[in-house]
Amino acid sequence: MTSVVTRPTSSNYDRLPEEVRTALSDRLQPTGLATPSQPPSPPTAEHKLPKQARRPAASGTTAQSSTKTRQTAPNRDVVVALQNVSKQYAKGKPALVDVNLQMHKGDFLFITGPSGAGKSTLLKLLYGQERPTSGEVIVEGTPISQLRGNQLAKVRRRIGVVFQDYKLIPRRTVAENVAFVLWAQGYSRKEIHRRLWPTLKMVGLQDKSESFPHELSGGEQQRVSIARAVVGTPPLLLADEPTGNLDPDNALQVIKILKKLNSIGITVVVTTHNEQLVRVSNHPVVQIKDCHLRHVRK
Numbered sequence: 001m002t003s004v005v006t007r008p009t010s011s012n013y014d015r016l017p018e019e020v021r022t023a024l025s026d027r028l029q030p031t032g033l034a035t036p037s038q039p040p041s042p043p044t045a046e047h048k049l050p051k052q053a054r055r056p057a058a059s060g061t062t063a064q065s066s067t068k069t070r071q072t073a074p075n076r077d078v079v080v081a082l083q084n085v086s087k088q089y090a091k092g093k094p095a096l097v098d099v100n101l102q103m104h105k106g107d108f109l110f111i112t113g114p115s116g117a118g119k120s121t122l123l124k125l126l127y128g129q130e131r132p133t134s135g136e137v138i139v140e141g142t143p144i145s146q147l148r149g150n151q152l153a154k155v156r157r158r159i160g161v162v163f164q165d166y167k168l169i170p171r172r173t174v175a176e177n178v179a180f181v182l183w184a185q186g187y188s189r190k191e192i193h194r195r196l197w198p199t200l201k202m203v204g205l206q207d208k209s210e211s212f213p214h215e216l217s218g219g220e221q222q223r224v225s226i227a228r229a230v231v232g233t234p235p236l237l238l239a240d241e242p243t244g245n246l247d248p249d250n251a252l253q254v255i256k257i258l259k260k261l262n263s264i265g266i267t268v269v270v271t272t273h274n275e276q277l278v279r280v281s282n283h284p285v286v287q288i289k290d291c292h293l294r295h296v297r298k
């Protein structure tokens with residue numbers, strides 16, 4: 001396929017809207033533009049993991065909110081864990097109290113709860129945007145609560161994040177929005193193209209690659225943001241209210257894509273207010289209420 005993308009420069013990165021820069025900052029290579037060695041393959045519907053690497057979605061996720069310390073045994077299969085995590089912002093009452101959560105490779109988890117319950121806070125703790133007041137967050141075996149700078153950025157590049165309000169770069173095409181993160185991490189042009197097209201196809205946007213965000217529907221914009229989150233093949237995908245701005249059909253389509261990604265081995269965490277979506281799915285559900293986490297469906 002011909003190239004429809006142009007490499008951004010540091011000066012045009014500086015001109016990006018503040019919120020887009022913030023959303024992408026964890027993706028950017030802090031120094032140099034080294035091509036990552038042996039990059040994993042991009043996600044495609046056809047992409048299959050070896051059987052032993054898969055895990056039934058409902059079996060692995062464990063969640064509890066308790067006063068007992070629960071150490072996670074070293075386990076290669078655990079993608080992310082919260083251990084006795086509490087979070088209190090500088091102002092106000094506690095957001096989360098003594099939360100334990102463990103997710104294995106291939107799990108899919110819905111997090112529900114009323115507005116202000118702490119759903120976004122939990123996701124921010126998982127990708128290191130917020131630090132726990134006490135307890136520990138472990139991503140692929142690495143405790144992250146004390147990490148800073150390059151070390152934290154390295155962990156965060158292993159996590160794809162989808163936001164309710166998409167956070168796309170307005171003056172960049174669909175292809176450029178998706179490719180941007182790979183450019184910033186120093187991937188070669190060839191590797192970017194190898195990843196870009198199957199990822200756009202996977203979200204059904206191969207025909208919109210040259211469109212700009214304002215030329216897309218809300219559902220399409222959200223699918224661009226999903227493509228951007230997974231084009232680097234992260235083992236963990238966090239989606240914060242990904243269907244919050246969408247009508248029921250588009251919401252279902254987004255959930256279908258997240259399920260497809262989960263079926264190829266990506267661990268997926270989705271926060272949602274949408275009871276209907278949760279009802280029609282058979283994935284595990286936890287609820288945050290009064291700062292505590294509890295299982296609604298295992």
Ligand SMILES: Nc1ncnc2c1ncn2[C@@H]1O[C@H](COP(=O)(O)OP(=O)(O)OP(=O)(O)O)[C@@H](O)[C@H]1O
Pocket residue numbers: 089090091092095113114115116117118119120121122
């Ligand atoms: N940066 C912050 N500083 C102070 N308090 C905060 C901050 N971010 C969130 N909070 C508070 O923490 C609590 C949990 O907020 P959070 O955004 O995690 O809730 P939520 O469940 O995602 O809500 P919603 O469904 O409305 O998005 C709320 O009481 C909120 O006011």
